[in-house]
Amino acid sequence: MKESRKLLAGRISKASTFLIFLGLSAVIFILTDLLKIGNNSDKWIFLELGNIRNILNQISINAIIAFGMTLVILVNGIDLSVGSMVAVAGVTLGVFFIQLEIPLLISYLLVLIIGGLVGFSNGMVITKIKLPPFIVTLASFQIFRGLAFILVNGQAKFTTDESFKIIGNRFLFGFMPISILAMLAIFIFYHLLLSRTSLGRKIYLTGGNEEAARFSGIRIDWVRISAYTLTGISATVSGILLASRLGSGSPNVGVGYELDAIAATVVGGTSFTGGMGTITGTLIGALILGVISNGLNLLGISPFFQQIVRGLIILSAVILDSRKR
Amino acid sequence: MKKVFAVLLFLSLASTALLANGTSEKEDKLVIGVTFMSLRHPFFQEMKVAMEEKAEKSNIILRLTDGDFDAGIQSNQVNDFIQQKVDGIIINPTDSKALGPSVQKAIDAGIPVVSVDVAVEGADTITHVASDNYKGGEIAGGLMTGALQERNVDSGTVIIVDHAGVSSTQERNAGFQKVMKKNFPNITIEVFDAVGQRDRGMVVAEDAMQRFGDDLVGIFGVNDDTSLGALSAVERADMLDQISIVGYDAGDESRAAIEAGKIVGNTIQFPSLMGTTAMQNLVDYINGVRTEFPDFMPVAVGTYTKEGAQITD
Numbered sequence: 001m002k003e004s005r006k007l008l009a010g011r012i013s014k015a016s017t018f019l020i021f022l023g024l025s026a027v028i029f030i031l032t033d034l035l036k037i038g039n040n041s042d043k044w045i046f047l048e049l050g051n052i053r054n055i056l057n058q059i060s061i062n063a064i065i066a067f068g069m070t071l072v073i074l075v076n077g078i079d080l081s082v083g084s085m086v087a088v089a090g091v092t093l094g095v096f097f098i099q100l101e102i103p104l105l106i107s108y109l110l111v112l113i114i115g116g117l118v119g120f121s122n123g124m125v126i127t128k129i130k131l132p133p134f135i136v137t138l139a140s141f142q143i144f145r146g147l148a149f150i151l152v153n154g155q156a157k158f159t160t161d162e163s164f165k166i167i168g169n170r171f172l173f174g175f176m177p178i179s180i181l182a183m184l185a186i187f188i189f190y191h192l193l194l195s196r197t198s199l200g201r202k203i204y205l206t207g208g209n210e211e212a213a214r215f216s217g218i219r220i221d222w223v224r225i226s227a228y229t230l231t232g233i234s235a236t237v238s239g240i241l242l243a244s245r246l247g248s249g250s251p252n253v254g255v256g257y258e259l260d261a262i263a264a265t266v267v268g269g270t271s272f273t274g275g276m277g278t279i280t281g282t283l284i285g286a287l288i289l290g291v292i293s294n295g296l297n298l299l300g301i302s303p304f305f306q307q308i309v310r311g312l313i314i315l316s317a318v319i320l321d322s323r324k325r
Numbered sequence: 326m327k328k329v330f331a332v333l334l335f336l337s338l339a340s341t342a343l344l345a346n347g348t349s350e351k352e353d354k355l356v357i358g359v360t361f362m363s364l365r366h367p368f369f370q371e372m373k374v375a376m377e378e379k380a381e382k383s384n385i386i387l388r389l390t391d392g393d394f395d396a397g398i399q400s401n402q403v404n405d406f407i408q409q410k411v412d413g414i415i416i417n418p419t420d421s422k423a424l425g426p427s428v429q430k431a432i433d434a435g436i437p438v439v440s441v442d443v444a445v446e447g448a449d450t451i452t453h454v455a456s457d458n459y460k461g462g463e464i465a466g467g468l469m470t471g472a473l474q475e476r477n478v479d480s481g482t483v484i485i486v487d488h489a490g491v492s493s494t495q496e497r498n499a500g501f502q503k504v505m506k507k508n509f510p511n512i513t514i515e516v517f518d519a520v521g522q523r524d525r526g527m528v529v530a531e532d533a534m535q536r537f538g539d540d541l542v543g544i545f546g547v548n549d550d551t552s553l554g555a556l557s558a559v560e561r562a563d564m565l566d567q568i569s570i571v572g573y574d575a576g577d578e579s580r581a582a583i584e585a586g587k588i589v590g591n592t593i594q595f596p597s598l599m600g601t602t603a604m605q606n607l608v609d610y611i612n613g614v615r616t617e618f619p620d621f622m623p624v625a626v627g628t629y630t631k632e633g634a635q636i637t638d
Contacts, residue, residue, distance in 0.1 A: 038536060039536050039537065039538075041538050041540075043538075045535055045536060045538070048535075050535065051535050054531055054532075054535060058528055058531065061524075149394075153365050154363070154365050154366050155366075155367070155576075155577070156523075156578055158577075158578045158581070160581070160585075169561050242524055245527065245557060245561075246523055246524065246527060246553070246554065246557050247557055248553070248578060250523055250550070252522060252523060252550060253522065253523055253524045254524070255520070255522055256520075293528070293532075294532055294535075297517065297529060297532035297533065297536065298532060298535060298536045300515065300536070302516075303487070303489050303516070303517065303518030304489065304518075306518075
């Protein structure tokens with residue numbers, strides 16, 4: 001009974017989040033393309049194929065991290081270290097591929113393994129030493145960022161080798177950026193994981209009712225650890241895409257990404273107390289945030305106002321969502 | 326008054342030190358303690374080497390320490406300098422506020438302090454030596470002017486990819502705008518905040534290209550990261566021949582982009598000059614050659630283009 005109510009709530013919340021997304025897009029469309037605020041071109045610049053691709057490309061980095069963040073928040077946790085992991089991924093890729101000249105695909109694999117281990121270590125400390133996830137990942141947020149700086153002596157690793165730039169810049173079939181495809185593939189993976197596998201069910205149960213989960217024989221520690229490990233891998237995928245897009249592995253990137261990922265997850269209707277939420281919601285949440293920041297830039301809103309507007313929209317999305325329930 | 330008191334205290338301490346160990350090398354050689362926020366960064370390496378060369382020539386003993394981006398470590402280093410009774414301290418703080426109390430403690434102990442590159446808040450230092458960021462912005466405006474004139478562009482939009490809320494970059498921003506407004510009355514300047522970061526710089530450049538289309542003729546990034554982030558967006562959109570990019574600081578990656586003709590040029594700082602200027606002023610103060618110092622002593626900046634580095638007065 002409770003299960004089905006939760007599923008229903010999940011559906012309603014997704015629908016309302018999607019309506020918010022459509023409403024926001026409509027407002028920005030009217031302001032930029034019909035009223036021509038902030039620009040004087042005769043073409044539409046917001047609702048235009050190039051810009052839609054631009055937005056999807058921009059949100060792919062955040063969305064992929066946020067998919068992982070959703071798992072962690074579903075098991076009643078939090079991961080503040082994802083932004084630092086993005087930096088670690090970029091610089092380790094730089095060290096492997098640019099400095100040590102390890103072939104690109106093997107470098108990717110090594111970086112992904114490191115990302116998984118880093119997420120795994122978060123999960124181990126949280127579950128085995130039994131410390132609050134907020135504190136543990138606040139610490140690892142600092143540690144990973146420091147490691148990123150140390151690994152490259154504070155200097156970005158850059159290359160003129162074009163193969164490094166393919167995954168973040170190249171279009172497939174002439175129009176589809178690889179980043180967007182990667183985002184969709186990972187979306188499908190996480191969606192199936194949550195809705196079709198036993199690990200998915202265990203994640204919901206662990207976050208929804210830990211006691212019940214434990215009594216029904218679920219090894220909740222391992223469910224948690226899996227969530228953190230997958231988040232580490234997600235953040236690493238984003239780090240690889242970002243490094244490729246920028247053409248360098250820099251220890252300075254990914255600052256504040258944890259907040260963007262948490263925002264996308266929460267705006268997407270995932271409950272901060274765990275157990276309730278969907279990957280589809282998170283994708284829509286990431287879209288909302290992406291459309292806001294793109295829209296505000298197109299409208300020429302001053303940077304300081306942008307932060308306020310973004311905050312207010314996050315707040316109203318969450319309020320609207322909670323009312324619907 | 327405080328300064329006079331500090332000098333008196335310093336003189337009395339110095340004289341007791343002289344009386345106490347009559348024939349130590351301190352007698353004819355000044356000892357200066359230096360703490361850097363980090364020696365790993367090439368910027369500070371360059372500063373350090375220049376200071377060592379100057380010390381060699383001027384018969385000064387330098388005690389160089391690395392703060393490792395940690396205000397706690399730097400605070401300990403300042404305390405060590407007080408214990409060692411050095412003649413003066415040069416500090417490049419990793420945190421302006423956090424180091425205020427330790428630096429004031431040194432000053433109260435009669436040790437004169439000069440800050441370099443980053444100022445110390447809440448301490449009565451002799452002076453602060455750093456690059457002239459406003460001038461640097463004007464130089465960047467000059468580089469942009471040259472590039473646009475070469476392309477015969479006199480209208481359109483130029484964007485600044487900024488780090489809002491940071492004083493040094495705001496001065497760069499202001500200097501740049503002043504020159505651009507004077508040289509191009511028909512060009513509009515729009516400021517986008519990228520928090521000084523590369524990934525955010527890329528995103529705002531993408532949005533700006535979408536918003537202004539062919540109207541966008543130039544991008545000024547207020548540091549290495551913002552200009553390089555914008556470059557990756559412009560390069561991907563294949564707009565390099567329509568958008569001139571100017572940056573600041575000329576790190577290795579920017580230099581490579583300048584040599585490849587992707588970035589017009591950068592304003593460049595001279596850390597070596599910064600280091601030697603700080604040292605000279607401290608020594609002048611200790612020797613009583615000069616007693617009045619302004620709060621801020623700007624150090625010249627220059628340009629880095631395909632032709633290499635050039636200092637501008």
